[in-house]
Amino acid sequence: MQLLLLLLSLFFPNLLLFIHPSITYAKSIIEPCSSSDSCTSLLSYLLPWDSKLSEIASRFHVNISDIFSANSIDPTLLPSFGNQILPTKSLLKVPISCSCVNGIRQSMSTTYTVQAADNLDSISEGYGRLVSAEQIRSVNGINGKEPLASGESIVVPLPCTCFNNSNHGVTTVYLSYVVERGESLSSIGDEYGTTVMDLMAVNGLGQPVIYPGDILAIPIPACSSANLDWRNEDLIVSNGSYALTGNNCVKCTCGPTHLK
Ligand SMILES: *[C@@H]1O[C@H](CO)[C@@H](O)[C@H](O)[C@H]1NC(C)=O
Ligand SMILES: *[C@@H]1O[C@H](CO)[C@@H](O)[C@H](O)[C@H]1NC(C)=O
Ligand SMILES: *[C@@H]1O[C@H](CO)[C@@H](O)[C@H](O)[C@H]1NC(C)=O
Numbered sequence: 001m002q003l004l005l006l007l008l009s010l011f012f013p014n015l016l017l018f019i020h021p022s023i024t025y026a027k028s029i030i031e032p033c034s035s036s037d038s039c040t041s042l043l044s045y046l047l048p049w050d051s052k053l054s055e056i057a058s059r060f061h062v063n064i065s066d067i068f069s070a071n072s073i074d075p076t077l078l079p080s081f082g083n084q085i086l087p088t089k090s091l092l093k094v095p096i097s098c099s100c101v102n103g104i105r106q107s108m109s110t111t112y113t114v115q116a117a118d119n120l121d122s123i124s125e126g127y128g129r130l131v132s133a134e135q136i137r138s139v140n141g142i143n144g145k146e147p148l149a150s151g152e153s154i155v156v157p158l159p160c161t162c163f164n165n166s167n168h169g170v171t172t173v174y175l176s177y178v179v180e181r182g183e184s185l186s187s188i189g190d191e192y193g194t195t196v197m198d199l200m201a202v203n204g205l206g207q208p209v210i211y212p213g214d215i216l217a218i219p220i221p222a223c224s225s226a227n228l229d230w231r232n233e234d235l236i237v238s239n240g241s242y243a244l245t246g247n248n249c250v251k252c253t254c255g256p257t258h259l260k
Contacts, residue, residue, distance in 0.1 A: 026132065026213035029203045031105035031161045039162035040236060041107075042070060042175040042220065043094040045128045047086055054082030059126065060094050060158075061110045070095045070241050072253075093175065093241070098160030107158040108139070114152045123156070129178050129213060131156055161217040165236055167202065171224040173238035174202075179214045192218050223254035 045056070057064040064082050068075050070093040078084050086092065096107045112123060120133035120142070137144065140154045148154070159176040166172055177188065185196040185208050196208050202217050210216065222238045237243045237254040244251055 026211070026215065027203075028159055028215040029161060029217050031163060032103055033100035033105045034103065036100060038097045038099045039105075039165060040173060041096055041098045041160045041162055042173055042238065043096055043128075043130055043158060044175050044177040044218075045092045045094050045130065046178065046180070047088055047090045047092065048125050048128055049088050050085055052082060053084050053086065056086075056092065056094070057082070059112070060096065062094060062096065065244065066095050067092065069243055070238070072241050093238075096158060096160065098162055105160050105162060107160045108155055110156045110158055111153050112156050114148045114150055114154060116150045118148055118150075120148070123154075127156060127158070130158055130176060130215065159215050159217075163202070163217075165222070165224075167198070167219040171222045171236060172219045173222045173236060175218040175220050175238075177216045177218050179210050179212055179216060181212045183210070183212075184208075185210055188216065188218065192220065194219055221259050223252070223258045 043060070045060075047056075051059075053067060054064055057067055065075070067073075075081055097109065098105050098107050099109070101108055112126075114123075120136050123136060124131055124133045135157055136142070136154065139157045142148070142154070161174040161176065163172070163174060175192070179188070185199050185205075189195050189199055198219065199205070199216060200208060202219055220238045220240075222236050224237070225235045235243055235245065235252060237252055239254055239256070239259060242251055242253040
């Protein structure tokens with residue numbers, strides 16, 4: 001993986017900004033890709049302010065029922081469905097589809113309509129720092145000197161990794177996670193049931209060192225149609241979530257008992 005990144009950086013010098021340790025940009029794993037198919041990934045979204053579930057769904061351009069299922073929320077138990085307000089600092093999983101753009105796995109399908117008081121930094125904050133102000137600026141070719149125009153629609157490039165939905169032969173969904181102050185690879189590993197070694201390998205880290213703002217890909221074991229009798233070829237459901245289908249399982253839940 002390190003070698004691949006090194007090779008890639010020869011062709012795309014800007015990538016060095018993300019992986020060179022002496023430069024202060026946050027690190028983020030880059031997954032080279034070649035096929036045109038898309039795949040599913042998760043974002044870990046730490047709410048920057050109190051938000052309605054429906055607002056979060058529209059911010060990320062995802063179906064609210066997919067947010068319920070990714071977080072194993074039973075909507076019938078919510079008093080007010082999408083109007084439910086989640087408090088600041090709630091941690092929510094947001095499912096997104098990753099495509100292959102310019103040879104790199106990424107999601108470019110989320111757009112954001114600029115509001116009157118916005119600047120690039122406040123937009124980055126609104127997305128829980130899953131995307132930096134610099135990344136938004138660069139993808140949209142925004143000139144730093146001109147203010148954003150209210151009502152303007154901009155692309156929000158969100159991190160995405162799939163790695164073939166596999167990790168050491170185990171069906172896996174990858175969660176893009178923004179490192180918070182005070183966290184280490186071992187605290188994150190404990191939280192998500194993985195190891196420092198595995199996090200280093202997945203993220204191509206040469207040293208077990210991370211900084212606040214870095215974006216890690218965390219492997220989450222998943223159930224798939226291949227190992228459960230769901231008779232739906234394409235279904236991959238991460239641990240602690242469910243999927244709704246019109247087919248065989250209807251509500252396909254993945255938990256510790258299914259992963260054995
Ligand atoms: C969201 O998903 C539900 C269930 O799959 C579907 O009925 C609904 O039409 C979808 N809504 C949108 C806006 O895609
Ligand atoms: C991904 O999976 C496909 C099908 O299982 C396989 O053919 C391909 O070699 C895998 N790619 C990588 C990079 O592991
Ligand atoms: C699956 O998630 C549960 C919590 O929902 C956790 O206790 C369990 O260790 C996880 N299993 C694996 C294999 O990660």
